Amino acid sequence: MKLKSYFSGTVEAAMELARQELGEDALLVNxxxxxxxxxxxxxxxxxxxxxxxxxxxxxxxxxxxRHPRVDRLAQDVAGLKREIECMAQSLRSARMLGAPTxxxxxxxxxxxxxxxxxxxxxxxxVAGGAPLEDLFEVDAALGRPGAERAVVxxxxxxxxxxxxxxxxxxxxxxxxxRRPAHILSADVHRVAATDQLRALASxxxxxxDVVESPLALTQALEEHRSKDFVFIDTPGLARDEMEDGAELxxxxxxxxxxxxHLVLPASMKxxxxxxxxxxxxxxxxxxxxxxxxxxxxxxxxxxxxxxxxSLPVSFLTAGQRxxxxxxPATKExxxxxxxxxxxxxxxxxxxx
Numbered sequence: 001m002k003l004k005s006y007f008s009g010t011v012e013a014a015m016e017l018a019r020q021e022l023g024e025d026a027l028l029v030n031x032x033x034x035x036x037x038x039x040x041x042x043x044x045x046x047x048x049x050x051x052x053x054x055x056x057x058x059x060x061x062x063x064x065x066r067h068p069r070v071d072r073l074a075q076d077v078a079g080l081k082r083e084i085e086c087m088a089q090s091l092r093s094a095r096m097l098g099a100p101t102x103x104x105x106x107x108x109x110x111x112x113x114x115x116x117x118x119x120x121x122x123x124x125x126v127a128g129g130a131p132l133e134d135l136f137e138v139d140a141a142l143g144r145p146g147a148e149r150a151v152v153x154x155x156x157x158x159x160x161x162x163x164x165x166x167x168x169x170x171x172x173x174x175x176x177x178r179r180p181a182h183i184l185s186a187d188v189h190r191v192a193a194t195d196q197l198r199a200l201a202s203x204x205x206x207x208x209d210v211v212e213s214p215l216a217l218t219q220a221l222e223e224h225r226s227k228d229f230v231f232i233d234t235p236g237l238a239r240d241e242m243e244d245g246a247e248l249x250x251x252x253x254x255x256x257x258x259x260x261h262l263v264l265p266a267s268m269k270x271x272x273x274x275x276x277x278x279x280x281x282x283x284x285x286x287x288x289x290x291x292x293x294x295x296x297x298x299x300x301x302x303x304x305x306x307x308x309x310s311l312p313v314s315f316l317t318a319g320q321r322x323x324x325x326x327x328p329a330t331k332e333x334x335x336x337x338x339x340x341x342x343x344x345x346x347x348x349x350x351x352x
Contacts, residue, residue: 003049007034007042014046022048116338117270118300122307132338133331136303139287139312140328142173142229147257151221151230155252155283156263157276158236161291163187165263165317166233167200168326174229175204181229183208184220186248188235197233200322214251221255242279253284261289261314270301277305287311290329293318299337 004022008014011031018026030047038045113123113132126132143150152169154162166183174181183201185194185208194210201208207224211217217232224230234252237245252258262285264273277288288311290302306313313334319325327333 003029003047006046006048007038007044008046009043011044011046014042014044018046018048112339113300115298116300116340117298117304118338119304119308122304123300132303132335136306136331136334137310137312138314138329138331138334140314142169143259144257144286147259149225149228149230149257151232151255151257151259153232153234153252153258153260153283154263154289155234155260155280155285156236157280158238160236160263160265161317162236162263163197163233164320164322165289165291165315165326166231167197167204168317168322169315170201170206170229170231171204171322172326174206174231179228180226181206181231182224182227183231183233184217184224185210185233186214186217186235187233188212214247217248217251221257239279242282246282249282253282259287260285261287262311263289263291265292265295266290266299266302266316267292267295268301270304273301273305274308277309285311287314289313289315289317291317293337297340299334299340303334303338 004018006014006018008017014031015028018028027049028046029049030045032045034041034043034045107127110123110127113126114120118126122135126135142152150173154166156162170181170183173179183197183206185197187194187197188210198208198210209220211220221230232252234248235245252260260283262277262280262283264276268276277285288302288306288309290313293299293316302313305311313329315326316329316333317326
């Protein structure tokens with residue numbers, strides 16, 4: 001890949017210059033303030049990358065013919081591009097709202113939001129008068145709009161609490177409502193977890209099957225078409241295991257009934273949270289679901305990522321009680337979490 005820098009007074013202008021010359025296929029690699037040595041060329045430097053031309057003018061090979069590692073590299077570059085574009089948006093917001101010049105001049109609300117780990121540009125926006133609840137959306141409805149049944153898949157990194165959350169959902173929306181439900185486990189990597197899930201499903205009186213391949217999952221979805229709810233547990237994939245889940249990801253991303261919730265620990269560091277969401281984009285999640293609220297006191301990253309990704313928050317969990325420690329997300333609740341109000345601290349202490 002060949003890299004080329006463009007300088008201008010704004011990030012947007014530099015990006016426009018690059019795209020005029022290199023075309024829409026150019027990849028945004030970095031955007032940053034110019035160094036003292038290059039400030040005479042413009043206030044900002046934007047770096048674009050261009051793939052080398054194929055021999056004989058041939059078109060690049062189709063995606064289906066590429067090596068999986070090349071596909072993963074393309075995904076990483078695309079994630080970097082989105083991150084840089086988010087940074088450009090942050091720079092625009094900062095210029096529009098005016099960045100504080102000294103700590104003593106920062107509004108108290110701004111300092112409070114930064115302490116809660118809300119994105120700085122969003123914090124300035126709220127401190128400038130925008131309602132915090134307008135930054136993000138919530139959606140606790142199960143199933144895709146217009147679908148005859150709810151097919152709910154929980155995806156996420158290892159240890160996020162997918163299996164426990166799935167059981168809570170099955171108990172709350174299947175058992176409690178007395179509507180037919182079934183559990184499918186695609187997590188064949190952890191035998192003990194599958195046995196635990198089967199035992200819990202048996203206690204709840206909900207059927208549970210293990211599917212060992214995406215094809216088996218497709219067949220099981222057809223077999224249980226009469227169920228109002230089908231809950232799908234998936235393996236927790238670490239960064240170096242994502243290729244192993246590529247086929248499952250394609251099925252989940254392409255299935256027209258799939259309501260996919262990305263399960264994330266609320267206690268995860270903001271930077272790690274953003275990286276995990278980038279990694280799981282191959283599953284095309286429809287919502288974000290946050291667990292372990294009782295393990296942190298800073299919730300700004302939850303609102304930040306919901307706003308950045310335009311993904312609504314569906315549910316919140318804190319604790320192991322089934323199904324009590326599961327609640328549909330509301331804007332009021334999330335705002336209270338981010339602001340850390342006294343009533344919110346009390347409700348967290350009660351295990352809500």
